[in-house]
Amino acid sequence: MTDPQIPQTTETAGRIIVLDIVGLQPQHIDADRMPTLESFFPNDRVTDLRPPFPAVTVPAQTTLATGQRPETHGDVSSGEYDRERETAEFWERDRDGRDRIWETASDEAGLTTGVLNFQHLIGTSADVAVTPSPIEDENNDILEMNCWSNPDGFYDDLREELNHFPLHNYWGPGANEAGSRWILAAAREAIERFDPDMLWIYVPHLDYVGQSDGPGSDAFEEELGVVDELLEEFLTPLTETDRWDETVLALVSEYGFHDVDRPVFPNRALREAGLLDVADDGDVDIAGSDAFAMVDHQIAHVYADEGSVDAAHNALEALEGVDDVLGESGTEHRGIDHPNAGEIVLVAAPDAWFQYYWWDDTANAPPYATEMDIHAKPGFDPCELFIGDEGLVSLDATKVRGSHGRVDGSAFGCFGLGGPAGPALQGDGAVDATDVTPTIIDLLGLDLDSSIPLEGSSLRSSPE
Structure with missing residues (x-):
């Protein structure tokens, strides 16, 4: 090195x-x-x-x-x-x-x-x-x-x-x-x-x-x-x-x-596996679900009940476009072992990214899916950059051509x-x-008794 x-x-x-x-x-x-x-x-x-x-x-x-x-x-x-x-x-x-x-x-x-x-x-x-x-x-x-x-x-x-x-x-x-x-x-x-x-x-x-x-x-x-x-x-x-x-x-x-050209939908896989529930209004029922994925570009945190982690892992590991499925040892190796992290963390392939959708038919999308609503969506939505056919925001995830997170x-x-x-x-x-x-x-020549517990080391590699 x-x-x-x-x-x-x-x-x-x-x-x-x-x-x-x-x-x-x-x-x-x-x-x-x-x-x-x-x-x-x-x-x-x-x-x-x-x-x-x-x-x-x-x-x-x-x-x-x-x-x-x-x-x-x-x-x-x-x-x-x-x-x-x-x-x-x-x-x-x-x-x-x-x-x-x-x-x-x-x-x-x-x-x-x-x-x-x-x-x-x-x-x-x-x-x-x-x-x-x-x-x-x-x-x-x-x-x-x-x-x-x-x-x-x-x-x-x-x-x-x-x-x-x-x-x-x-x-x-x-x-x-x-x-x-x-x-x-x-x-x-x-x-x-x-x-x-x-x-x-x-x-x-x-x-x-x-x-x-x-x-x-x-x-x-x-x-x-x-x-x-x-x-x-x-x-x-x-x-x-x-x-x-x-x-x-x-x-x-x-x-x-x-550069990406493959959207990946982990919540669809969890729903197909019977782990994710949807409310009557089309929104995801997080409290009633055994597992759901909070997506963020090329990373997805999967939060699962204790008895559902293995089932969620099995439902997600075969998804095309998923490069890695991290459990506890994987998150520790990547420097993300924290209570805020999901029980499972997904890493997309270089040419793929994660979208939060759990529906297949756009008629079943929740109302906020076609709106600019950065707080309500249980995932980051780059489709908000594109004007949609049925509302302000596009539901065509294939339009996204760039992502990050890996x-x-x-x-x-x-x-x-x-x-x-x-x-x-x-x-x-x-x-x-x-x-x-x-x-x-x-x-700046500062001598700080700092409340920032600095971890930077000029000789340490970032885990990957």
Whole structure:
């Protein structure tokens, strides 16, 4: 095993700005496709970033920002199954007492920190924070667009300057670059008004085309240029700020994409095996089922009653497109052995992904299946990127052309250090996701009695 490219420096940075560009990989950064990014991060400043397992949004984000694996921090999916209430919900978890680098650096070291559009930000102690928090009714229908911010009035000021955050361009059939453009504009305002010592900026634009068209598509290639233009608008003025000479730019990407062409339906298999029950209204009866699968891209957590684990395993292992069926020893090996994980965890083949559907006939789909309802669905639904024939959202899972969640070298993210104060990378291997927060702590010269029990080790391989 080769050593990862961990920076070696005795100098400390006065300011770190993290660009979290989802779906970006080192091979995308060149003078032809992304000239702006290449000028700040030439080849010797960028390397692979090995994501945690599973390589999906919330586990990856929490690992990057804490230095912990999912087996420690407990985010094993972008959804969460509440065993007591017997409900599965996506994107609903709050900060829940967890400290990430922006909270620890602010609370313990007195730095001014900021973070934009990360998951689970409501209640953060970061000095500057913005995250979408629309006002919804009991049916999750949006009554009014809003964002939660710290300080309290910051979003009101951003709204006057930039208009409301364009939520309908942030996800769904209307997803485009407007969401990322707004976030980067808000980041400029945050720097101008609060001058944070550390600012983490989530740039999601490649996530849309990565799923809808896949990483090998012409459309993905075109959107690399769009992201580069957005970064030019943000980075060029940054070079003229007073603190530019002491600035490190850190580049991270939570995961890369796989080209896929096979949707896999574990809940159909569980229903056929008599393990999954459906209510009269067409919705899954989780409480009444012996087993069900909460899917998230190329990973599925299967929650099963004690006496039904073997039957669920037998029903799922023969599914075409399933690469691995993990039990207790498998989840421990993959660094996901946590009570939040399913009794069984499915891993899709590289060209496959998991859809939550338990029905065969679209006439039997629950009402929310054709709606933009990211909280109610017991699985992540990339079909929300496509307009449907019978409602807002398509029910044709074959349209999806890209996915993520597996951890293999073809879909690693990227890590880079640039800017005038950015140190050189040393070594010739991939940086582990657990090393990102320790690296930021080192670059800022922080001596923390940290509530983050860092697990990053420059010599440890991520299990696969």
